[in-house]
Amino acid sequence: MREVLRVAGALFVRDMRTAVSYRTGFVLSSLGAVVNIAAVFFLSEALGGSTAPLLDPYGGSYFGFVIVGVALTNFMGLGISGLGGRIREGLMTGTLEYMLLSPNRLAVLLLGSTLWSHAFALVTIVLYGVIGTFLGMDLEMATAPLALVSFVLAVISFNALGLLAASIVILIKQGDPVTWLVTTASVLLAGVFYPTAVLPEWLRGLGQLLPLTHALELVRRALLGGEGLGSLWPSLLALTGLTAVFLALGLWACGAAIRVAQRDGSLSYY
Amino acid sequence: MEQGQLFGLLGENGAGKTTAIRMFVTTLLPTSGVARVGGYDVVNEPQRVREIIGLVSSEERSFYWRLTGRQNLDFFAALHHLSPRAARHRIDELLEVVDVRDEADQPFHSYSTGTRHKFSIARGLLTDPQVLFLDEPTRSLDPIAASEVRHLISERIVRQMGRSALLATHSLAEAEAICDRVAIIRAGRLVATGTVADLRAQMGLTTLCEIRIRGEPEVTPDELARLPGVQAVAPLVDGKATRLELRLEQGGSALDGVLRYLLAGGAVVESCQTREPTLEEIYRRALETGPESEAPQLTPEFPA
Numbered sequence: 122m123r124e125v126l127r128v129a130g131a132l133f134v135r136d137m138r139t140a141v142s143y144r145t146g147f148v149l150s151s152l153g154a155v156v157n158i159a160a161v162f163f164l165s166e167a168l169g170g171s172t173a174p175l176l177d178p179y180g181g182s183y184f185g186f187v188i189v190g191v192a193l194t195n196f197m198g199l200g201i202s203g204l205g206g207r208i209r210e211g212l213m214t215g216t217l218e219y220m221l222l223s224p225n226r227l228a229v230l231l232l233g234s235t236l237w238s239h240a241f242a243l244v245t246i247v248l249y250g251v252i253g254t255f256l257g258m259d260l261e262m263a264t265a266p267l268a269l270v271s272f273v274l275a276v277i278s279f280n281a282l283g284l285l286a287a288s289i290v291i292l293i294k295q296g297d298p299v300t301w302l303v304t305t306a307s308v309l310l311a312g313v314f315y316p317t318a319v320l321p322e323w324l325r326g327l328g329q330l331l332p333l334t335h336a337l338e339l340v341r342r343a344l345l346g347g348e349g350l351g352s353l354w355p356s357l358l359a360l361t362g363l364t365a366v367f368l369a370l371g372l373w374a375c376g377a378a379i380r381v382a383q384r385d386g387s388l389s390y391y
Numbered sequence: 392m393e394q395g396q397l398f399g400l401l402g403e404n405g406a407g408k409t410t411a412i413r414m415f416v417t418t419l420l421p422t423s424g425v426a427r428v429g430g431y432d433v434v435n436e437p438q439r440v441r442e443i444i445g446l447v448s449s450e451e452r453s454f455y456w457r458l459t460g461r462q463n464l465d466f467f468a469a470l471h472h473l474s475p476r477a478a479r480h481r482i483d484e485l486l487e488v489v490d491v492r493d494e495a496d497q498p499f500h501s502y503s504t505g506t507r508h509k510f511s512i513a514r515g516l517l518t519d520p521q522v523l524f525l526d527e528p529t530r531s532l533d534p535i536a537a538s539e540v541r542h543l544i545s546e547r548i549v550r551q552m553g554r555s556a557l558l559a560t561h562s563l564a565e566a567e568a569i570c571d572r573v574a575i576i577r578a579g580r581l582v583a584t585g586t587v588a589d590l591r592a593q594m595g596l597t598t599l600c601e602i603r604i605r606g607e608p609e610v611t612p613d614e615l616a617r618l619p620g621v622q623a624v625a626p627l628v629d630g631k632a633t634r635l636e637l638r639l640e641q642g643g644s645a646l647d648g649v650l651r652y653l654l655a656g657g658a659v660v661e662s663c664q665t666r667e668p669t670l671e672e673i674y675r676r677a678l679e680t681g682p683e684s685e686a687p688q689l690t691p692e693f694p695a
Contacts, residue, residue, distance in 0.1 A: 124472045131469030135455060135462075142457040142498075215453035218418050219514075222441055223470035230470075383420045386410065 128225055129233040136237030154245040158252045161187045175316045180345030185258040189341050190313040192246045193275060197307060197333050199238050200279025202300045204287040207234040212294065218388055227379060228372055231287060232280060239276065262347030268340050271357065275336030278364035282332070284371025288378035294387075307333040332367070335360035392557065392572070394521075397549045399570030400559040401674060407579035408559035412524045415557070416446050429521055445515035445523045449530040451507045456500040460491065460510045463499055464517065471518045478517075485513040488547055490539075505536030512543065516554075523548060523556040529565060537565075545569035567670040575677045583677045587670055594676040596668040597622055597638040600646060604633050608658035618652060620645025632661060639665075 140147055165184035179186045208231070211217025220230050254260055286299035307313065310320065310328035317325050317334060328334045335356045342348040342356075350357065382388045392398045402408045413419035415428055417437035425432065431439040454463050461482060468478035486492040489509040494502060502510070508528055515523050525544065529537035545568075548554050560566055566573050567587060574584040583590050612624040615637070622638040639645045646665065653660060 127469050127472065127474075131466050135458065135466050138462060139455060139457045213452075215448070215450045216455070219446070219453055219467065220470060221418060222416060222444075222446060223467075224438060224441060224472065225470060380420070383418060384422075386413070386419050388418055 125225075125229055128223075128229055129236060132230070132233035133236040133240070136234070140237060140241070150241070154248050155252070157191060158188065158249055158256075161191060162256050175318050178346050178348075179316070179341040180259055180262070180347075182257070182259065182345070184256065185253065185345045186316075186341060187314060188249050188253045188258060189344065190337060192249045193272075193333065193336055193340060194307065194311075194313050195245065196239075196242055196276055197279045198304060199235065199242050200276060201283045201286050201303055202297065203235040203238050204231050204280065204283035205290040205297050205300060207231065208287045208290045209294070212291075212388070221379070221388070227375060228284075231284065231375065235280065235283070258345075260344060263345070264343040264347055264349050267348075267350060267353065267357075268343040271336060271339035271343060271360065274357075274360050274364055275332060275340070278332035278336070278360065278367055281364060281367035281371040284375045285367065288371070288374035291375070291378040291382050291387075303331070307331050310334065312337050329359065330363075332360060332363045335363065392555065394555050395549065395553050396555055396571040397545055397569055398555070398557045399566035399573035400557055400576065401561065401563065401566055401573050401670075402559075402576040403561060403678075406561075406576050408561075408576065409526055410579065411576065412446075412526050412557070412559055415440075416444055416524055417441055442518075443521040445518060445520035446526070447511050447515035447523060447528050448526040449508065449511070449528055451504065451511075454499050454507070454510065454514075456498070458499060459496050460499055460502065460506075461486070461495040463510065464513060467514050468517050473517070481517060481519075482513075485516055488516070488552075489513045489543060503536070505532050505539065508532060508536070508540055509543070512540070512548075516548070521555060523554050525556060525558045527560055528558070529560070529562065541565060541569050563670045563674055573670070575674060577678055583673075587673065590670075590673045590677070591668050594668075594673050594680070596672060596676060597640060598646075599666045599668070600637040600639050600649075600663070601665075602635045602637065602649070602653070602663045603661040604635065604653060604658040605631065605661055606657055606659045608653060608656035610653055610656035610658065615649060615652065618645060618648050621649060 162184060165182070165187065168183055173183075176183060176186055179189075208217065211220065221227075223230075250258075250260070282299065282303055286297050286303075289299055290297055306327070310317070310324055311331050311333035312320075312328070313333070317328055317338075320328065338356045339353055339360060342353055379388070400408050400411065410419065414421045414433060415426055417433050417440050420434060425434075427433065428440045429443045431443070433440050454460075455466070458466070464482045464485070465478055468482065469475075473481060482495075483492075486495050489512050491506055491509050491513070494506055499507070499510070512525075512528065515525070528544065529540050532540060544556060544558065549556050558566070558570060570587075572584070572586050573590070575582045575590075583593055585593060612626045612635070615621060615635070616624045620640045622640060624638075625636040627634045627636065637649065639649075646663070650660060650663065
């Protein structure tokens with residue numbers, strides 16, 4: 122365990138040093154989070170105070186609803202495309218081959234490679250929360266522990282999907298159909314900008330296959346609606362199940378992709 | 392390959408040197424055949440193999456260019472589970488060995504190609520490996536930098552530190568200068584292996600001898616060619632002197648008899664020079680004569 126933490130720490134420090142070395146990019150990324158919140162705030166202002174009944178389970182405020190949607194979608198993007206991006210970068214530079222020569226499990230290397238971006242996104246999410254609260258997002262009724270557990274599960278499920286996407290990148294290098302498919306479907310079906318209740322029944326059914334759908338439902342209703350496990354357990358169960366399935370599938374796919382790449386010699390070129 | 396040796400893997404571009412190295416370091420699975428490093432099978436015991444090897448390539452991009460050389464080494468040391476204290480100590484030691492201590496805290500992108508190659512060697516040595524695989528470590532280096540790297544490999548790493556090293560190169564001069572033994576491969580197959588002297592013998596290459604004589608000895612080239620150990624004689628008149636070009640059997644032990652015969656025949660020997668076939672000649676002969684279809688498959692074993 123100590124060795125895993127040391128490796129994870131080294132991957133985190135490497136990425137932090139690299140990110141900070143690109144000063145302009147780092148500052149712009151930080152500013153981007155603030156701009157996003159402002160855009161969402163003005164959008165909800167434009168809609169006026171009118172709260173649709175469909176938003177009642179989520180505290181009734183569109184601002185809070187969308188802030189949570191955008192924040193979790195950002196995390197999903199990081200989790201899914203982050204791993205593939207890291208693999209692609211490692212293939213292009215030749216660093217992946219050296220990393221695979223180390224005595225570490227593939228999952229540790231891959232997931233550790235996204236720690237910095239997750240930490241940065243976490244700071245962004247806290248920023249969303251602080252500024253959102255300042256601008257009127259009501260968190261007084263929040264069931265924080267359930268929201269936190271749901272959030273952690275969601276992050277794991279996003280990274281599990283990321284492993285699937287990474288295995289495709291290892292095999293076909295360019296193009297990432299998993300990221301495209303999951304991101305597009307999630308924005309449409311998971312209820313990022315609107316409650317899923319507005320969707321036709323059959324589309325809503327498809328949305329149930331996406332971790333983001335359940336993650337948003339859980340975090341919003343626990344954080345903004347103050348609901349507990351008593352009413353949210355079906356969503357928690359669904360998210361846990363999806364996470365377990367995608368994680369097992371992702372780890373298997375990544376291991377298989379590496380073995381294929383080891384056989385055809387494509388681990389060292391892009 | 393024996394322990395403490397510098398073993399050269401020679402071949403033209405596309406011969407399979409890098410492919411072979413990538414199989415030995417376990418990043419590429421062989422389609423057939425067996426290879427063992429330190430007694431461990433590269434297919435069935437890859438983890439064991441990784442624990443005892445180091446890899447040095449000439450691929451400069453395999454570092455993080457926004458980080459310093461020291462930060463890069465620190466990162467790879469952590470991946471190999473060196474404690475922070477052990478890593479610090481080891482990195483300081485290696486920076487001395489490869490002579491880049493003064494540049495260690497500069498960004499990697501600011502280094503010269505030679506310095507980057509030295510950092511690559513330092514990275515390969517981080518875990519104090521038993522066997523170091525070097526894939527064309529002097530490629531694209533200027534002659535002085537290449538010479539420094541060659542000296543570092545042969546003198547510091549192999550002779551002083553006692554490490555075994557396999558050097559893939561297409562530079563025959565490099566292999567001849569520093570390798571204890573060499574293997575020549577073509578299209579993924581072993582064509583010849585041994586010391587340079589072994590290969591000269593295996594390839595049937597002769598010792599070349601040039602003798603300049605004066606006077607008019609009562610000796611004919613045909614008589615010389617019939618002496619034991621002499622394979623061919625070609626006389627060339629060069630002004631007042633006669634130049635004889637002889638091909639002697641491997642090692643040139645027939646030279647003594649030739650000289651005695653000439654002196655006894657009344658010749659005045661002005662000069663005598665012998666030359667062993669170069670590795671380049673061996674290499675060309677091996678590529679010409681090595682029967683691709685009959686050559687054994689590459690099944691090397693590295694020191695336990």
